Amino acid sequence: MAKHHIEATVNGDATEFLCETEDTLLDVLRDTLQLTGSKEGCSSGDCGACSVMLDGRLVCSCLVLGCEVAGHRVDTIEGVAKGQALHPLQQKFLEHAALQCGICTPGFIVAGKALLEKNPNPTDTEIRYWLAGNLCRCTGYDKIVTAVKDAAVALRKG
């Protein structure tokens, strides 16, 4: 059967791609569009390494079919920094050493940014619950929570 021809907006750019029905959005991003910042961890929606924004909503791209995004807006980790300028949350991840191996980091940045856009002053508990779908096997999470809190302060100052 012929591949699906999909038109969508990816990181603000009109984008076209071909995909099979069973290709996930994550497959499309990584293998077709070469946007390899989103990582494949579990492929079952448990680890959050593939987190992206779909129409402004945080989702696991491994749980979305490529053909579902026709006409929709997808924002990935590649769109978070503006040119060479890191997003404040990225900067705080570096300052607080909130990463070790780095595989989970793009997912945490996308998810953390989504939280801060919704809730500019989250508590530790709110951060931990919001990020419960992002697994990190290195840091023990404390540094990540600290980085998100500190980024919230930086963003509130503007």
Add this chain to the structure above:
Amino acid sequence: MRYEAPDTLEGAVALLSGAPGEARVLAGGTDLLVQMRADVVDPALIVDIKKIKETRAVTEEKGGWRIGAAVTGAELKEHPRLKQVWPGVIEAANLIGSTQVQGRATMGGNLCNGSPAADSVPALIAAGAVATLAGPEGRRDLPVEDVMLGPRKLALKKGEFVVSFLLPPRPPRSSDAYLRFIPRTEMDIAVVGAGVSLTVDAGGTITAARVSLGAVAARVLLVPAAAQAIIGSRLDRPAQDQLEAAARAACAPIDDKRGTIEFRVQVAGVLTRRAALIALDRARTA
């Protein structure tokens, strides 16, 4: 594998009923895509129902609320009114999975995945929700407790799918609550789930109640004996004890890695009592 995203109910029904081989409805995909990945299912056709307006709408209807089967948990949480009227239903739907999963997961999918441990289902059953189905013979309504027959087994006929749920009008001083037990605080599947919906009179006596239990039998249970145990009472200690006993008596759970039979039966009583107390507290001020 074919993918179709019709924008009408009739289009979806025609696809689902005309399909040779296995056809699957796609709403949020948080169960379907995992099962496809694990080769548990290999459908010949996927029918994405999200372009059908009715599946994505939340509307007031005859004093009640109609919720589209493909409305996501995150959308339910953000709705300005639903959480006041049906806090138990919304908290149950919001317990499913992570923030990411909430961005996609739906109550239609939660029900039609056919798991006895589905969190939103006991809350919907306690609420007296009715599922509206579309199929080759038109529409029909089915109480949510009659949709699931057993694990992965539904009362839906070929070509039928769940379009929406209707939550009934709410009398004054009514509310609901849902509690589940999991071994951690987030991101897990219910070992036991308990939903209670009730109405009290001005004096605080319970005049109507519905109780539902999840993960303690092959399907999510409506437990009329538990409701009867508290109707006419003010949920004082003897009524609580009778409620617990009735909830436990309804349980027919399995032993598995997540909980033993004894544990599930014990916890079902405790959670039912606690959910009833929360619902009562909410109803007094509703």
